[in-house]
Structure formats: structure tokens, C-alpha cells
Amino acid sequence: MGIPIYGAQMNTLAALQEVAISYVNFQKMLEFSRHMIDLKKNSAYLQAIQADIPETADAMHDEASILMGFDFHLTDEGPKLIEINNNAGGLYIGDAGWMAQDKLSVWTDELETRILSMFPDSWQNIAIMDEDVTAQYMYPEMQAYAELLRQDARQVFVVSPDDIELRVDGLYVENQRLDAIYNRHTDFYLDTPELSHIRDALMVSQVKLNPHPRSYALLGHKARMVDWWRTGLLESCVSNEQVDMIRQLVPKIHLMREWDKDELWASRKKWVFKPSARHGGKGVVLGKAMSRKRFASLDLDDTVVQQLVPASVVSHKDVDYKFDVRLYMHGEHLIAMAGRLWRGQVTNFREEGSGWTKICVQDSL
Numbered sequence: 001m002g003i004p005i006y007g008a009q010m011n012t013l014a015a016l017q018e019v020a021i022s023y024v025n026f027q028k029m030l031e032f033s034r035h036m037i038d039l040k041k042n043s044a045y046l047q048a049i050q051a052d053i054p055e056t057a058d059a060m061h062d063e064a065s066i067l068m069g070f071d072f073h074l075t076d077e078g079p080k081l082i083e084i085n086n087n088a089g090g091l092y093i094g095d096a097g098w099m100a101q102d103k104l105s106v107w108t109d110e111l112e113t114r115i116l117s118m119f120p121d122s123w124q125n126i127a128i129m130d131e132d133v134t135a136q137y138m139y140p141e142m143q144a145y146a147e148l149l150r151q152d153a154r155q156v157f158v159v160s161p162d163d164i165e166l167r168v169d170g171l172y173v174e175n176q177r178l179d180a181i182y183n184r185h186t187d188f189y190l191d192t193p194e195l196s197h198i199r200d201a202l203m204v205s206q207v208k209l210n211p212h213p214r215s216y217a218l219l220g221h222k223a224r225m226v227d228w229w230r231t232g233l234l235e236s237c238v239s240n241e242q243v244d245m246i247r248q249l250v251p252k253i254h255l256m257r258e259w260d261k262d263e264l265w266a267s268r269k270k271w272v273f274k275p276s277a278r279h280g281g282k283g284v285v286l287g288k289a290m291s292r293k294r295f296a297s298l299d300l301d302d303t304v305v306q307q308l309v310p311a312s313v314v315s316h317k318d319v320d321y322k323f324d325v326r327l328y329m330h331g332e333h334l335i336a337m338a339g340r341l342w343r344g345q346v347t348n349f350r351e352e353g354s355g356w357t358k359i360c361v362q363d364s365l
Contacts, residue, residue, distance in 0.1 A: 011141060012355030013093045014341040016316040017100075019323060020360045021074065029079045029325065030106075032249050033070045034332045035242060036084070040218045044237040049218070049227060054189050056213035059202050064331030065215035066118045066182060067091075072249075072325045073311045079325070080309040081250045086220035087184050087211045088328055090338050090356050091115075092141035099338050100358040106334050115145070116152050118330045123180040123208065126156045127173055130184035131194075133160045142184060161185070166197035170206040180208035188216035222276040222304045225253045251307035257300035264305065265295055272306045273298060314341060319353060 039045050046053075069088025072079040091099045091111075101111050119126070126149060128142045136142070139158075146156040157163070157173045164171050164178070171178045181198065190199035190213060201207045211220075218224065227233050228250055234243045256264070256273070264271070268287030273295075275283040285294060286308065311322035321341040328336040337359040343351040 011090060011093050011138070012349040013096050014321075014339075014355035014357040015353035016314065016321070016341060016357055018358045018360050019314055019339045019341070020362045021325060023361050023363045025074055025079050026361045028249070029070065029072050029327055030334055032079070032081065032245065033327050033329050033334075035245065036070070036219055037064075037068075037329065037332050039238070040215070042237050045234075046218075048233050048236060049224070052221075052223060053217045054191075054213065056189050056199060056202065057217040059205075059209075059212060059214065063208070063210055063212060063214075064118075064333075065211045066330060067335060068211065068215060068219070068329045070327045070329060072327075073309045074323070074325065075309060075312070077248075079249055081225075082309065082324065083222075084220050084225075085326075086188055086216040087186070088326060089138045089141055089184070090326065090340070091328065091336055092144040093356055094140055098144075099336065099356060101336055102358070102360050104334075104361060111336055112148060114333075114335045115148060118335065119149060119152075119154070119180075119182075120208075124154055125176050125179045126154055126182060127164060127171075127178050127180075128156060128158045128182045128184065129161060129164065129198075131160065131186075133158055133184075136184070138184065145182065161194045161198065164197065166201060171197070171201045178207055180210065183209050183211050188220065189213050222253070222274060223255075225250055225306075226255055226276075226304060229253055251309050253304055253306040255301075256298060256303040256305050259305065265292070268295065270308055272308050274304050274306060275299075276302050276304050316341075316353065319343075321353065322347075325359060 067088050069085035071083045073082055093099055098111050128146055130136050142158050146158050149156045159173055164173055187195055202209050228246055271287040273285045311324055314321050314323045324340050326338050339357040339359050341357055342348055342354040349355050
């Protein structure tokens, strides 16, 4: 079912509209994603990272996060996790509608039905919220989610934070009290002044918010990937077999401040430098392309250093594109998959032919 959405930039559909991956790689990515969801419930893990968990993460303990994205590069050694995205986008492709999905045994219904299943029946008045929402690249996608929910008899507003009013009994948009907010904003901890009213309502249970701070704190923040490589932390929480599985799929990653800067500069071509609390390639620098001046300017406390794992390469009409895979999860349930094709050093869709593409799982690969 395609939903026509007008008035803003659309997501980009790649020229190559299907990429095949092996069933073995698919199963490894899905198994890993489910293990990480289970880790969120592990009491030993929660205790081990408690000092880094903010107050807002105490809200909504038992709620599965809507569309948590697990992004992978496929290598000769198997899939490698690049990022966990707390509010993953990319499923709506403008005039092409929702991203086409392969027919997999884990799915018994259509994508639109799976999307709606993430939104509880108690969510009747919903705000879809992002910063300066109409200016967002994904604004058409947010409109598409709104229209899909309206077809399910929900009342939905696509808004910026300042469109939401805090009253004594909760949050309102256009004099309608909100049951919940589908959060596309990237201030996941609700720390900025523009989200203080959302934070206040969440902390006294006047509104549901999803994706929520707890989900980001336990898995989405890149500091967690650093924790998974800290000697003894995972070993105190899960079996040795699970430790090996996690570290097999998660490239080595450390805080920049934990390294000798001269040694790190000398080996920079082996690493990717990322802000610990941003998504979507923002602020990401490949070591092999970094100047000494840029290296010196990096914030030691807010930069993680991740082992460089080159993206897969897919050829189409004699043009090579880099490629990665995103699994969209809701708790243990796989909602969707999509691939990204691009050219250049970091993920972007500036080059012709780049964009989102369907993933096809094949036994024979």
C-alpha cells in the first residue's frame, strides 16, 4: 500500500532495487540482534552499567523500543555490527511507498500490519515528534507513519517539540491530550531545554515515549559498544559462548581518551573516529582520511575509536557501490530489513544511484 505524501523531500530509492544476502548471514544478524535485546533484561548487565544510566532511563522499563535499527557490514568473516540506531528510519520511499520486503518465514503478515503492531491500542492520540520537523529529511516518512496510523483510527500529529504544550494533566497538541509520542528526535535523554516539558511528563507517567531513553542507554549509546570490549564486563553477565558471539560481530571499539595519542595517530588508518552520542554518520571521520589538525581537535571524552570494517561492495551497471544492511527490530521481533547503497567515505545518498534497497535472502549464497 503506497501512501502519497507531498510537500517535502522524499527518501531515495537506489537504482539497484534488490540485493541478495546469504541465509547464513541473515540468521547471524537476527540471532545477534535478539541476543542484544535479551541483554537489556540481564540484571548483571544492568548493574554493571548502572553508573552510566541517566534518570530518564528509569522510565518505561518494560517497553520494547519501536524500530531499533541494527546496522551491519557483510565481510568475508561474516556480519559486523557498525551501529545500533535508536529510532531507525528508511522504510518509506516516497512515491514507491513502503520498502519492499522479502517473504521470510519469520513474517506471517504484511509490513504495514507489522508496523501497526508496534503501537499499542491504548495509543489513540499520538504525536510523531522531531526537531524542526518539517525541515527533516525523513519528514515524508513521518507523514507516512501518521497516515498509516490514521487509517487504523488513531489521531496523529506530526510536530516539533514547541508544538506540544505541557499542562497540569499531561501533554497537549491542538487541545488534544496525548497518549504517546513516537520519538524521532535524537536527544534521546531529553536533556535539552526544548524537550524539558516532554521529560517532565514522561517522568511522572503522563505520556508514553518510544523510542525511549532507557533503550538508548542500554544499547544505542556507543559507550555500550565500548563496554562490550571491556575485559570482564560481559563475562560477568553472559556465558563465554555469548561473549565470543558478541565480540565476533562487534568490531573492537574504545574511548579515544584511553589511548596514547601518538600511538593512535600512527595507527589511525585502521580506525574510524565517531562521536559517542550521534547517529547517521554525523561527525564520523575515517582515520585514513583525517588531517593532523582534525585529529588534534577531537574531543577525547566524546570520541570512540572503532576498528575499520570496510563495507561490502555491490556492482550495478559497471558502478561499484558500498552496501550495508539494517534490521529493524521491535523487541525480539524483526519488523523489516533494508539495505543502503552509496559511494564515498561515509554513508550518504548524494551520488546518483545511491539509496535504500530491498534485501533478498537466498539459501544458495
